[in-house]
Amino acid sequence: MDPGEGVRKDAVVADRTSPDEELMRALYEEHAGPLLAFVIRLVAGDRQRAEDVVQETLLRAWRNADQLRRATGSARPWLVTVARRIVIDGHRSRQARPQEVDPAPLELVPAADEIDRALRLMTISDALGDLTDAHREALIETYFKGRTVNEAALELGVPAGTIRSRVFYALRSMKLSLEERGVTA
Template identity: 50%
Template structure:
């Protein structure tokens, strides 16, 4: 088995097949084999090596077979949950006042600071914080 593993690049399944094929050939030719241990060992190693060579040749001569995939086994990512979540969030955002929606959009979606949003809108930072606070409370309530 160790010899076959070395020949097959440590492919255990293929090595087991090689050993099995070698032993079957030894069984079929038992009456013709030289029973001296050194000769029997050399014969077994030769048969194993030739079996691996035949395997390499047959693999390179024809393309690798692929298992047929059942159509039920094919799984496509389902984006419907994301779509539904986006629709729910969009509807919840529509329930906010325009000022609250704009404050949430600029701070959370555009990743701006409260001071940047306040300067853009021309209102004090406290007003932006208040709009965001009330908007988050309204969104939590709407999303329950």
């Protein structure tokens, strides 16, 4: 490759650089360091947040490149004002939102224990097994299937008064049976 050929390519690339790119490069080289130092003080030493603010400031400068080109004097006052406003807006938006909560403490809270529920159901099932067939049927129809006394009476083919009596004695027997198993109501 001819050395002169490479120079010509570089010259073509340099010619393609837009005025906005040149302005941004100059702004960054001249103002990024002091702007970062200023913003770090505004955000109480949070470097990552400060870098984000500087980046947003330079992005806004790029969007307003025409305005900056027309301005006389240094662009630093404009950049400092924009950076300060970005920090203030960030502070205000954090005040408006509820504080985020760290989920780590939630991991220490015990989840609902399905073992206790399963044991409770097994105990109830055992207590139901201690009942007479007539009492168990009346209790299952009214409490577990959610039927009224009259509906349970029709289903079982007995008078409603009999269902009420069987449910009363079934509940009393269940209570005693569960107490014997260590379950209290």
